Amino acid sequence: MNWIMNNHRFNKGSAAARNLLNTYGFESLLDFPLDLFAHGLGATVVEKPLLNSDGRIISGQKHTIIEINENIEFEEKKRFTLAHEIGHLILHKGLDVHNDNEATTSWFNNKEKQAKNGKIEYEANQFASELLIPSHLFHEKQKGKKFSPDLLKELATFFKVSITSITFKYFELGDHxxxxxxxxxxxxxxxxxxxxxxxxxxxxxxxxxxxxxxxxxxxxxxxxxxxxxxxxxxxxxxxxxxxxxxxxxxxxxxxxxxxxxxxxxxxxxxxxx
Ligand SMILES: [Zn+2]
Structure with missing residues (x-):
């Protein structure tokens, strides 16, 4: 049984991201600043140094603040972390303060931890993946191209995401x-x-x-x-x-x-x- 394939089709996280893009009439967010998008949804994005944390979301009665660690080395990772926090904003209203780090935003830990906290992290990661790499656009971009490391790199550059994120997407939706x-x-x-x-x-x-x-x-x-x-x-x-x-x-x-x-x-x- 391929759990990710099944989860992908009926996944709450990806469905919510698709829904959000459709609602606001975006085919993708490739040409739109992600922090502005978050702002439109009611969250202020602040980049600052964070200790032991890649990103966090602080939800108040009136305002929500998303903090992203300015010391994250790669722009792609900053983008993914922000998209992950937007996922929490949309999907997990009850969170007061929530911290994310390498473990929660990584694709590798979610399966093991799914029983505990993992479910919301898994949903936020699926949300982020779909928000940054809309499935229909991904499918179009890889269609008819021979699979290779170069193709993964080309797709990662196009979608402005890490090679790891694009590889997981390819696993789910790629032709080969x-x-x-x-x-x-x-x-x-x-x-x-x-x-x-x-x-x-x-x-x-x-x-x-x-x-x-x-x-x-x-x-x-x-x-x-x-x-x-x-x-x-x-x-x-x-x-x-x-x-x-x-x-x-x-x-x-x-x-x-x-x-x-x-x-x-x-x-x-x-x-x-
Ligand atoms: Zn999280």
Whole structure:
């Protein structure tokens, strides 16, 4: 069962973002300042230094203030954090003061924490994703294009979002099936594969990434491939089960690693051509 696919179609967060764009007649917010958009919805956006927090929302009786950490290094991440806070503004009226950090705005933690606080964070992230990358526009932009790391980069630039955000969107809505493996501190934390994917993924939860994976090259040798070599050929058996009657030479699998040195984590994008 592919939970994100199901959640995407009936997801409260994405539905609310689509609804909001439709209500105000925006096809997208690519050419409209996000802080002005938030202002139109009744929130004042302030950029200032925040301690241990990427963003926060403070809801009062009359005014709502959204604070964004001015020290966030990447503009894309600031944008995503603001969109996440707008999600709380629209979806979660009861929040008095709510803090967001790497854990709450990250795609990787939500599944584990969904039982606890995760649900509202998951909704806010889905909201942010749809607000910044409207599905119909995304689908149009990737249609007919061959999947590659370059395509992800091109789409991320167009939508002004991080490569990680665009990769998750591509997983949900892209034309070519891709699998995602997330490893942190040399241990695989989780993976996703598209519904009906024909290859079986070997269970590695909390185990090391495969010896011959590109992810492992980073953990063992600190290897980060330059842009033009970011697509690396791997064996099918690297991440998938190879059946007795199958030959590794008959498959064409690739791995592209999105590396965050700061968090010592790797998102492996794996696909077959
Ligand atoms: Zn949040």
């Amino acid at each position: 099936p891709i699998c995602l493996f997330h490893s942190h501190n040399k241990s695989v934390s989780y993976w996703k594969w598209p519904e009906g994917y024909p290859h079986y993924i070997i269970d590695r939860t909390k185990l090391e990434p495969p010896e011959d994976s590109v992810a492992m090259e980073f953990f063992e040798k600190g290897k980060i491939y330059p842009k033009q070599f970011s697509k690396q050929q791997i064996w099918k058996s690297t991440w998938f089960e190879l059946k007795d009657w199958e030959d590794d030479n008959d498959f064409n699998f690739f791995e592209y690693c999105i590396i965050s040195s700061t968090y010592n984590s790797v998102l492996s994008v794996v696909w077959e051509e």
